[in-house]
Amino acid sequence: MKKIVLALVVLLFASPAWADVNITAAQVGETNEVIISFDASEEDPDLPRAFAINIQLDNDANILEVTPTIVGESIEPDNLGYGIFPGTIIIDALGNVTDAGTPVAEYGDLESDTLPGLDSNGVTIELASLYAPVGVGSPNAPPASGVLVSVFVSKSCTLCISANVSRAGATGVVMEDPDQVVTVNYSECIDVNIAPGECYWGMADYDQWDAVGKPECWCYQRQCRGDADGLKQGSALAGYMYVGTNDLAILISGWKVLEPPKGPGITSVPGGACADFDHAKQGSALAGYMRVGTNDLNVLIAHWKVLEPPKGTGVPADCQPGNEFPD
Numbered sequence: 001m002k003k004i005v006l007a008l009v010v011l012l013f014a015s016p017a018w019a020d021v022n023i024t025a026a027q028v029g030e031t032n033e034v035i036i037s038f039d040a041s042e043e044d045p046d047l048p049r050a051f052a053i054n055i056q057l058d059n060d061a062n063i064l065e066v067t068p069t070i071v072g073e074s075i076e077p078d079n080l081g082y083g084i085f086p087g088t089i090i091i092d093a094l095g096n097v098t099d100a101g102t103p104v105a106e107y108g109d110l111e112s113d114t115l116p117g118l119d120s121n122g123v124t125i126e127l128a129s130l131y132a133p134v135g136v137g138s139p140n141a142p143p144a145s146g147v148l149v150s151v152f153v154s155k156s157c158t159l160c161i162s163a164n165v166s167r168a169g170a171t172g173v174v175m176e177d178p179d180q181v182v183t184v185n186y187s188e189c190i191d192v193n194i195a196p197g198e199c200y201w202g203m204a205d206y207d208q209w210d211a212v213g214k215p216e217c218w219c220y221q222r223q224c225r226g227d228a229d230g231l232k233q234g235s236a237l238a239g240y241m242y243v244g245t246n247d248l249a250i251l252i253s254g255w256k257v258l259e260p261p262k263g264p265g266i267t268s269v270p271g272g273a274c275a276d277f278d279h280a281k282q283g284s285a286l287a288g289y290m291r292v293g294t295n296d297l298n299v300l301i302a303h304w305k306v307l308e309p310p311k312g313t314g315v316p317a318d319c320q321p322g323n324e325f326p327d
Contacts, residue, residue, distance in 0.1 A: 020183045020184075021039070021040045021171075021182055021183070021184045022187075023037070023038050023053065023161060023172070023184060023185070023186050024038075024039075024186075025037075025055075025160075025161050025187055027192050027193075030193065030194060031194065031195075031323065032152050032153050032194050032325065033150050033152055034151045034153065034159055034190070035069075035149075036053065036055065036147070036149050036150075036161065037145070037146065037147045037148060038051065038148055039145040040144050041144040041145045046175055046177050047129075048129075048174065049128060049129060049178075050084075050127065050129070050168060050173070050174040051082065051125070051148060051172060051174075052105070052125070052126045052166075052167035052172050053124070053148075053161055053172050054123075054162045054164050054172075055115070055123050055124075055159065055160075055161055056115065056122040056160045056162070057122065057153060057157040057158065057159055058121075058157055058158040058159075058160070060121065061153050061154050061155045062118075062119050062121060062154040063118060063120065063121065063122070063151055063152070064118065064152045065118065065151075065152040066103055066123060067150045067152075068082070068127065069148070082128060084127070084128040084130060085101040085102055085103050085126060085128075086126055087101070087105035087106055087124075087126045088101030088102050088104070088106060099310045103126060103148075104118060104124070104125060105125065105126045105167065107124075113164055119231075119232070123151075124164050125148070126164070126167055128174075129141075129142045153192055153194075154327055155194060156191075156193050156194045157192050158190070158191050159192050160189040161187065162186055163184065199321060199323055200218055200219055202321075203320060208279045208280065209279070212266055212267060212276060213266075213267040213273060215273045217230060217274035217326075218273075218276075218279070219321055219322065219323055219324035220322070220324060220325065220326070221317035221318070221322040221325075222242050222315050222317055222319055223274065223319050224277055224278075224299070224320075225242075225302075225315050225318075225319060226243040226247055226299045226300035227243050227247055227315065228246075228251065228274040228275045228277075229246055229247060229274065230324075230325060230326035231326055232308065233245070233246055238311075239311030240308045241306060241312075241315075242303075242306075242308065242314075243300060243304055243305065243306060243315055244304075244305055247275070247300060248300065250271055250275045251292060251296060251297065253269050253270075253272050254266050254271075254273065254275050254276070254291065254292035255293075256290050257269055257272060257292065258283070258288040258289065258290055259289045259290065259291065263290075265291075273291060275296055275300075277296045277299040277300065278295045278296055278299060282294070303315045
């Protein structure tokens with residue numbers, strides 16, 4: 001019996017350490033935000049080096065945005081987090097990072113299981129961290145658990161997460177010690193049920209929203225910046241923009257349409273109120289009032305064809321309440 005016990009002890013110490021990493025998806029309240037989190041707190045001292053995760057929706061809902069939340073350009077010694085995006089980072093010949101990239105991996109590269117990306121029903125995210133091994137007193141090791149990214153979906157759906165095998169192996173996680181045997185537990189698919197209701201409720205100019213027929217577009221993140229349709233246009237080569245010819249066309253459709261009693265009003269133009277970027281009338285009692293005029297044109301001009309990163313600075317996504325997205 002003693003020989004058997006001794007053999008088991010020897011085998012235990014000769015075998016690679018087993019580890020567990022939990023990756024979960026959870027909806028934030030009844031909003032369109034889903035957070036993807038990890039927990040490697042049982043890993044002592046080793047931590048994950050990188051994650052490659054597929055995020056898939058079950059219907060024609062789209063993934064509109066992926067925002068990294070444990071971030072920081074962790075190639076810098078004083079920054080923590082999984083802020084290295086291996087699939088899209090650009091490093092010049094001198095080793096300088098010229099573009100940090102995005103956690104959304106590019107579709108159409110050599111990895112056959114990479115999902116299409118933003119504005120589709122599936123994305124692959126890829127995040128990594130550079131730090132000295134924890135066992136030698138790393139000054140910039142990432143936390144052992146936390147939120148990796150926030151994912152914003154266009155409408156109610158079922159969301160599933162799984163490993164992206166091509167990029168990080170069968171588990172979707174690469175550990176600090178690549179020989180470490182790790183068990184990765186992915187949470188079950190979750191139902192994302194977005195609460196219906198008045199998206200503009202509580203805004204100071206709610207009465208203005210009501211006056212133009214309560215258009216959902218006023219709740220888009222960039223509507224007050226000249227983005228009438230809430231959508232990007234452009235291409236990967238030339239760059240993408242949120243304020244362009246499509247938004248100009250919507251503005252033209254509602255251009256100087258007078259409100260009653262001088263005219264039919266902006267509600268007579270399908271989608272025309274989406275170009276009321278300043279959420280106010282202009283004109284006079286004598287000449288008539290309009291919802292879409294020169295003030296709104298000036299808003300559009302101020303953000304006209306501003307390219308999104310990495311090609312440009314982007315249009316701020318700071319319009320309130322910013323809680324709705326186009327279907």
